[in-house]
Amino acid sequence: MEKLYESVEKKGTVCVGLDTAVEYIPESLRKSYDTVEDQLFYFNKKIIDATCDITATYKIQIAYYEAEGLSGLNAYKRTLEYIREKNIPVIADIKRGDIAKTAEMYAKAHFSGEFEADCITINPYMGIDTLEPYYDYLKNGKGIFVLLKTSNPGSGAIQNIKSENNETVYEILATLLEKEGERFALKNGYSPIGAVVGCTHVDEGKKLRKMMPRTFFLVPGYGAQGGTAADVSEYLNDGNGGVVNSSRGILLAYKRDNPDNLAFDEASRHAVIQMRDAISAVSKRG
Amino acid sequence: MEKLYESVEKKGTVCVGLDTAVEYIPESLRKSYDTVEDQLFYFNKKIIDATCDITATYKIQIAYYEAEGLSGLNAYKRTLEYIREKNIPVIADIKRGDIAKTAEMYAKAHFSGEFEADCITINPYMGIDTLEPYYDYLKNGKGIFVLLKTSNPGSGAIQNIKSENNETVYEILATLLEKEGERFALKNGYSPIGAVVGCTHVDEGKKLRKMMPRTFFLVPGYGAQGGTAADVSEYLNDGNGGVVNSSRGILLAYKRDNPDNLAFDEASRHAVIQMRDAISAVSKRG
Numbered sequence: 305m306e307k308l309y310e311s312v313e314k315k316g317t318v319c320v321g322l323d324t325a326v327e328y329i330p331e332s333l334r335k336s337y338d339t340v341e342d343q344l345f346y347f348n349k350k351i352i353d354a355t356c357d358i359t360a361t362y363k364i365q366i367a368y369y370e371a372e373g374l375s376g377l378n379a380y381k382r383t384l385e386y387i388r389e390k391n392i393p394v395i396a397d398i399k400r401g402d403i404a405k406t407a408e409m410y411a412k413a414h415f416s417g418e419f420e421a422d423c424i425t426i427n428p429y430m431g432i433d434t435l436e437p438y439y440d441y442l443k444n445g446k447g448i449f450v451l452l453k454t455s456n457p458g459s460g461a462i463q464n465i466k467s468e469n470n471e472t473v474y475e476i477l478a479t480l481l482e483k484e485g486e487r488f489a490l491k492n493g494y495s496p497i498g499a500v501v502g503c504t505h506v507d508e509g510k511k512l513r514k515m516m517p518r519t520f521f522l523v524p525g526y527g528a529q530g531g532t533a534a535d536v537s538e539y540l541n542d543g544n545g546g547v548v549n550s551s552r553g554i555l556l557a558y559k560r561d562n563p564d565n566l567a568f569d570e571a572s573r574h575a576v577i578q579m580r581d582a583i584s585a586v587s588k589r590g
Numbered sequence: 591m592e593k594l595y596e597s598v599e600k601k602g603t604v605c606v607g608l609d610t611a612v613e614y615i616p617e618s619l620r621k622s623y624d625t626v627e628d629q630l631f632y633f634n635k636k637i638i639d640a641t642c643d644i645t646a647t648y649k650i651q652i653a654y655y656e657a658e659g660l661s662g663l664n665a666y667k668r669t670l671e672y673i674r675e676k677n678i679p680v681i682a683d684i685k686r687g688d689i690a691k692t693a694e695m696y697a698k699a700h701f702s703g704e705f706e707a708d709c710i711t712i713n714p715y716m717g718i719d720t721l722e723p724y725y726d727y728l729k730n731g732k733g734i735f736v737l738l739k740t741s742n743p744g745s746g747a748i749q750n751i752k753s754e755n756n757e758t759v760y761e762i763l764a765t766l767l768e769k770e771g772e773r774f775a776l777k778n779g780y781s782p783i784g785a786v787v788g789c790t791h792v793d794e795g796k797k798l799r800k801m802m803p804r805t806f807f808l809v810p811g812y813g814a815q816g817g818t819a820a821d822v823s824e825y826l827n828d829g830n831g832g833v834v835n836s837s838r839g840i841l842l843a844y845k846r847d848n849p850d851n852l853a854f855d856e857a858s859r860h861a862v863i864q865m866r867d868a869i870s871a872v873s874k875r876g
Contacts, residue, residue, distance in 0.1 A: 373704035418659035433744030458719030
């Protein structure tokens with residue numbers, strides 16, 4: 305989470321989501337490469353090359369690669385390697401969550417070896433004890449983002465159940481996570497235990513920001529899902545303390561509002577600049 | 591879930607968990623194969639060969655294979671293929687959970703293509719709407735097991751939060767899942783929406799069995815985690831309606847109580863027979 309914080313200081317809060325479905329790739333690029341592996345990788349590479357100087361971090365959604373089997377996962381691995389070469393922090397959006405030895409295996413899988421990332425997303429449904437297998441890695445610069453309040457319309461089914469003490473499930477979890485993070489406190493004021501808080505429920509986001517002043521947020525839901533720059537500013541602290549993800553809004557910018565017929569990578573760059581500036585305009589330091 | 595039900599009718603309730611860590615593999619087998627991929631696959635193959643006539647289903651825990659990167663996932667794929675060849679239903683223990691298009695990608699990944707399984711485990715924290723992308727596959731013979739009440743000591747942190755109506759989170763979820771399953775009702779009385787209910791919390795298991803008469807259970811926690819045959823019988827309906835998983839108890843049987851110095855695969859067979867008979871002795875039909 306140190307690398308992420310530094311990256312936001314330098315480049316703003318944009319997180320480019322590499323949720324790369326084969327059908328998002330322009331026909332011309334698809335024709336240039338014979339394998340799905342190369343198509344996925346070279347599409348990502350062009351997006352990364354076009355945006356790496358203005359992007360705080362990349363979030364790579366593993367589901368899109370798993371869906372293509374081993375060749376997809378080869379593209380996943382090569383994309384992670386390429387982002388590491390560029391020395392940009394990368395978040396693996398894997399939403400794993402399991403117990404004991406199985407969680408150790410997930411930690412090994414995604415914090416070392418071929419699929420190594422800087423941060424990963426974790427699902428907490430099985431309990432706070434399921435986070436512990438990741439803790440050794442947190443002492444060595446890695447970070448986790450725990451699902452807290454997600455951006456989908458039905459996210460309340462479990463997350464918003466109200467307890468007998470009048471707190472929602474996500475509020476109870478927020479208190480636990482903020483406390484859990486204390487023992488790993490970083491110099492920048494945050495901890496390597498972050499939280500996923502979607503920007504489609506702004507009142508809840510504001511409340512969570514107050515409850516969790518030392519927790520770094522990964523904020524999905526911008527753009528395609530409806531979140532605006534003004535919404536997002538409520539999740540940040542003076543322009544840091546979080547990264548804001550957009551996936552289709554950036555990857556598919558070339559298919560929308562593209563009067564100059566920009567190449568897909570140029571269009572993605574424009575979309576990142578627009579997003580970065582829109583967010584920084586409303587979240588300036590006081 | 592039809593295939594699983596039929597398999598339990600014929601062979602009993604044992605689910606062999608292929609949570610194959612490299613260090614579980616006997617030295618002699620490891621020396622016979624140069625690659626981790628082959629070591630994992632041939633260990634699994636021998637376990638499958640030794641147990642397939644007495645095992646209702648295999649549950650393959652993907653974390654152990656992800657931890658070995660692409661070669662691990664190659665072994666994962668080959669193991670799935672081998673189980674399919676034997677015409678035995680296989681559960682992919684992937685515990686994925688995500689929204690909309692991302693969930694569609696996970697469904698594609700694990701219900702078709704190289705990683706195709708009959709059933710998969712799903713994490714419901716993000717909401718009931720996140721199950722919907724799997725529904726088209728349920729109409730075509732696939733099944734999901736949704737995490738409900740898990741076997742780990744800390745499982746209550748979220749699952750046992752008590753609501754303002756005095757129901758726990760897992761009870762609220764149980765009601766939702768049982769209802770959700772109704773629209774896919776199968777001839778055998780169950781639905782393709784199953785639930786994961788650990789056998790380390792027996793009172794809760796009994797309660798859930800009553801609340802969810804038409805839901806098929808995947809029951810982890812037997813053996814190494816402390817669950818007994820008597821505990822398990824409370825989760826079944828007349829000896830069907832669920833499968834009971836054991837992983838290390840079977841894979842590592844050769845390292846424990848092995849006075850005759852059986853080979854690892856023979857020892858695993860003995861462990862399965864013992865478990866099957868112990869469970870059937872206490873869950874006989876009335």
